[in-house]
Amino acid sequence: xxxxxxxxxxxxxxxxxxxxxxxxxxxxxxxxxxxxxxxxxxxxxxxxxxxxxxxxxxxxxxxxxxxxxxxxxxxxxxxxxxxxxxxxxxxxxxxxxxxxxxxxxxxxxxxxxxxxxxxxxxxxxxxxxxxxxx
Amino acid sequence: xxxxxxxxxxxxxxxxxxxxxxxxxxxxxxxxxxxxxxxxxxxxxxxxxxxxxxxxxxxxxxxxxxxxxxxxxxxxxxxxxxxxxxxxxxxxxxxxxxxxxxxxxxxxxxxxxxxxxxxxxxxxxxxxxxxxxxxxxxxxxxxxxxxxxxxxxxxxxxxxxxxxxxxxxxxxxxxxxxxxxxxxxxxxxxxxxxxxxxxxxxxxxxxxxxxxxxxxxxxxxxxxxxxxxxxxxxxxxxxxxxxxxxxxxxxxxxxxxxxxxxxxxxxxxxxxxxxxxxxxxxxxxxxxxxxxxxxxxxxxxxxxxxxxxxxxxxxxxxxxxxxxxxxxxxxxxxxxxxxxxxxxxxxxxxxxxxxxxxxxxxxxxxxxxxxxxxxxxxxxxxxxxxxxxxxxxxxxxxxxxxxxxxxxxxxxxxxxxxxxxxxxxxxxxxxxxxxxxxxxxxxxxxxxxxxxxxxxxxxxxxxxxxxxxxxxxxxxxxxxxxxxxxxxxxxxxxxxxxxxxxxxxxxxxxxxxxxxxxxxxxxxxxxxxxxxxxxxxxxxxxxxxxxxxxxxxxxxxxxxxxxxxxxxxxxxxxxxxxxxxxx
Numbered sequence: 001x002x003x004x005x006x007x008x009x010x011x012x013x014x015x016x017x018x019x020x021x022x023x024x025x026x027x028x029x030x031x032x033x034x035x036x037x038x039x040x041x042x043x044x045x046x047x048x049x050x051x052x053x054x055x056x057x058x059x060x061x062x063x064x065x066x067x068x069x070x071x072x073x074x075x076x077x078x079x080x081x082x083x084x085x086x087x088x089x090x091x092x093x094x095x096x097x098x099x100x101x102x103x104x105x106x107x108x109x110x111x112x113x114x115x116x117x118x119x120x121x122x123x124x125x126x127x128x129x130x131x132x133x134x
Numbered sequence: 135x136x137x138x139x140x141x142x143x144x145x146x147x148x149x150x151x152x153x154x155x156x157x158x159x160x161x162x163x164x165x166x167x168x169x170x171x172x173x174x175x176x177x178x179x180x181x182x183x184x185x186x187x188x189x190x191x192x193x194x195x196x197x198x199x200x201x202x203x204x205x206x207x208x209x210x211x212x213x214x215x216x217x218x219x220x221x222x223x224x225x226x227x228x229x230x231x232x233x234x235x236x237x238x239x240x241x242x243x244x245x246x247x248x249x250x251x252x253x254x255x256x257x258x259x260x261x262x263x264x265x266x267x268x269x270x271x272x273x274x275x276x277x278x279x280x281x282x283x284x285x286x287x288x289x290x291x292x293x294x295x296x297x298x299x300x301x302x303x304x305x306x307x308x309x310x311x312x313x314x315x316x317x318x319x320x321x322x323x324x325x326x327x328x329x330x331x332x333x334x335x336x337x338x339x340x341x342x343x344x345x346x347x348x349x350x351x352x353x354x355x356x357x358x359x360x361x362x363x364x365x366x367x368x369x370x371x372x373x374x375x376x377x378x379x380x381x382x383x384x385x386x387x388x389x390x391x392x393x394x395x396x397x398x399x400x401x402x403x404x405x406x407x408x409x410x411x412x413x414x415x416x417x418x419x420x421x422x423x424x425x426x427x428x429x430x431x432x433x434x435x436x437x438x439x440x441x442x443x444x445x446x447x448x449x450x451x452x453x454x455x456x457x458x459x460x461x462x463x464x465x466x467x468x469x470x471x472x473x474x475x476x477x478x479x480x481x482x483x484x485x486x487x488x489x490x491x492x493x494x495x496x497x498x499x500x501x502x503x504x505x506x507x508x509x510x511x512x513x514x515x516x517x518x519x520x521x522x523x524x525x526x527x528x529x530x531x532x533x534x535x536x537x538x539x540x541x542x543x544x545x546x547x548x549x550x551x552x553x554x555x556x557x558x559x560x561x562x563x564x565x566x567x568x569x570x571x572x573x574x575x576x577x578x579x580x581x582x583x584x585x586x587x588x589x590x591x592x593x594x595x596x597x598x599x600x601x602x603x604x605x606x607x608x609x610x611x612x613x614x615x616x617x618x619x620x621x622x623x624x625x626x627x628x629x630x631x632x633x634x635x636x637x638x639x640x641x642x643x644x645x646x647x648x649x650x651x652x653x654x655x656x657x658x659x660x661x662x663x664x665x666x667x668x669x670x671x672x673x674x675x676x677x678x679x680x681x682x683x684x685x686x687x688x689x690x691x692x693x694x695x696x697x698x699x700x701x702x703x704x705x706x707x708x709x710x711x712x713x714x715x716x717x
Binding site: 014015016020023024025028030032039041049104121123124 | 349
């Protein structure tokens with residue numbers, strides 16, 4: 001079982017290629033916000049960048065908070081998402097301790113599903129798929 | 135996705151009212167440079183002064199912005215405080231993607247706020263914030279304060295001005311997200327004239343993308359060409375600073391107000407020296423994996439008990455030329471320190487550096503006195519320049535006020551026009567020869583990026599006016615297409631016409647793709663028509679004597695070749711301004 005880990009964020013140059021890739025490949029839209037990984041400056045560009053991304057909690061508080069089972073516990077940590085069950089209640093967003101779930105203007109949640117689609121678009125190898133025990 | 139109409143937000147600072155306009159003609163005007171020229175022709179009032187509230191401040195992006203890598207630039211257009219005519223300046227940072235995700239193709243700001251204001255925009259946000267407490271704050275402090283006041287970290291752009299902009303200087307830039315700038319021709323002065331301290335745009339919406347696999351596949355292919363080949367290596371390795379050593383070697387690097395073109399002092403300010411001794415890290419514009427922004431650090435001991443402050447300063451070839459070789463400064467930390475003050479003051483680094491170089495030589499020659507300047511300046515002495523940057527930005531006395539209107543304006547007032555390094559505006563760092571001198575003097579933006587003239591000079595092409603003119607006109611047209619998309623020009627080898635057509639077609643813009651060549655020719659003329667509307671007469675452009683005195687690897691410039699090329703390009707510009715088909 002593999003998990004996405006933002007393992008070398010001190011190398012990040014703030015190009016947003018990972019977020020754009022997640023939106024483009026996974027969520028089929030053009031966005032730097034509606035994505036499972038989002039890049040923020042950690043207090044202006046002079047202080048580097050942070051990734052807001054799922055830390056693969058096990059058990060995952062967002063899955064526990066989801067009233068419909070749209071988010072379910074993923075083996076080894078994190079969640080799987082079944083979008084058609086989502087009622088846009090925002091409980092998962094509130095439950096995430098690290099603010100890793102984005103919500104768009106229609107209240108739809110975006111969470112990393114650890115698919116690794118973003119990894120190949122990072123020019124500085126900040127991101128890695130790491131093997132974990134399921 | 136490409137539609138038939140542009141979505142434009144018009145904000146009136148006088149009334150506080152805004153409107154969304156839908157303007158047809160995407161296949162004709164494309165976006166970026168083309169759309170900016172069209173909007174300036176629509177909105178600008180050539181009969182009024184540049185700082186009249188009615189004059190527009192325009193920001194445009196293009197049909198490919200955000201959809202493909204390195205489509206990451208914004209075009210800013212305005213009536214220039216330097217020459218009172220149409221001007222374009224380009225910048226990256228997060229500005230382009232923020233506008234894209236705010237759902238805008240263009241932002242047009244008219245009017246003048248009664249009090250200093252911050253304009254805060256987003257897909258569902260239009261608000262004005264009183265900025266009385268920010269007026270007088272430097273550009274870096276303003277950015278920091280706004281970051282803490284407004285939400286949206288990482289997904290917004292903060293475009294702001296420093297003292298130079300507040301004082302309506304013709305050398306005032308608009309600082310964009312700390313390390314990028316709408317640098318040239320005084321856009322910051324236009325914001326100052328509108329009492330607009332900052333524009334914050336939140337990119338808080340998402341957009342549709344084409345269905346199917348073709349779009350992500352094309353994106354990936356272009357991304358790979360940019361990142362898996364050596365094509366962009368020079369930009370992220372040493373960066374543009376690598377040109378310092380090369381141009382010095384070639385005898386084409388301006389030193390001490392272009393009194394020389396080569397100097398052994400280069401050792402302290404080469405790209406390698408900056409990288410080895412000062413490079414902290416790289417950063418990127420949003421949507422660009424190249425990461426060409428080089429951030430150097432400099433530390434300063436402020437107390438004998440080992441107390442230091444450290445500064446992070448973005449550097450590039452042009453800022454190093456302007457605040458390094460041009461001022462005779464030969465140590466990288468000194469150069470970074472001057473650049474940092476320029477950044478805070480909100481000055482265009484090229485114009486500011488060249489203006490200070492002229493002031494230094496004017497003092498040396500006794501054309502002006504220290505009584506007039508209020509400070510003594512000497513090439514190679516950093517302390518004077520650290521103060522003079524703020525005297526210039528602050529228009530501190532009559533001398534600095536006159537200089538803030540442009541180096542040539544000051545030279546016309548005090549004397550010293552022969553050694554004013556002005557090619558339309560203060561020169562960029564290329565003493566490469568006749569074609570560049572003509573190209574910057576007459577180029578629409580008076581920028582080294584209007585055409586690749588400095589590369590043409592370096593090709594040692596024979597002195598053939600017809601060939602040089604053909605190069606200038608063709609290269610200008612090709613670049614107009616790219617800056618209408620709006621591509622970073624570093625990607626010009628990747629985005630060849632065929633690739634551009636593929637990109638446009640996959641986004642539903644086959645009409646644009648089919649019309650690309652015609653649009654390029656049309657927009658090249660349209661921009662000159664926008665410039666001519668303000669009264670530009672290319673025949674009156676002069677190239678100062680200093681450019682004829684200095685020697686490059688080819689020797690001194692050939693006055694006859696230069697004059698013939700100047701006249702030929704000027705004539706071509708007049709023809710394009712009239713909208714006549716030159717061919």
